[in-house]
Amino acid sequence: MWETRFALFATAVGCCGIAWNARGIAGVQLPERRDSATRVRLQRRYPDAREATPPDHVQQAVDGIVALLSGEARDLSAVTLDMAGVPPFHRNVYAVARTIPAGATLSYGDIATRLGDSSAAREVGEAMGRNPFPIIVPCHRVLAAGGRIGGFSATGGVTTKLRLLEIEGAQVGDAPTLFETLPLLVRPGRR
DSSP, X not given: OOOOEEEEEEETTEEEEEEEETTEEEEEEOOOSSHHHHHHHHHHHSTTOEEOOOOHHHHHHHHHHHHHHXXXXXXXXXXXXXXXXSOHHHHHHHHHHTTSOTTOOEEHHHHHHHTTOTTOHHHHHHHHHTOSSBTXXXXXXXXXXGGOXXXXXXXXXXXXXXXXXXXXXXXXXXXXXXGGGSOGGGXXXXX
């Protein structure tokens, strides 16, 4: 049995979490509304995990995530992931997603085509929705057809996805800006 550990860390978008074991990174947790909720979510996902100081290879992944979420171009494709519980199709989807550089995007259909089955866009979307490694597997860089933003399963949903893409400088077709997703009553210059 592989012992799992976890740690919380501060980023420009809030308190994130990371879990790891001897095989690699087991998961990443994007911020919840409160830091305590991020910890609870990680402990729910990894009930036997203990909080610990990350070893060097995990700290390098954390440093890369922190830098990326601060707007620095970082390549996290060399981070070792524990894919033991990940279905084979999802592994293939994540491998393609990991090739998308910061500031760029692909559609669910693009990934399906790269996997050799252009009719599998919906399945690609499902794999992205179950991604246990957000940021390292950059599911926020995967859009719906026609440059539409698509969904996002992290707290904040599409608003969080847009924020991540804006940090990276990605151009997202006709997608609304972060401020356009706010209710009209709170938008600047509106009465």
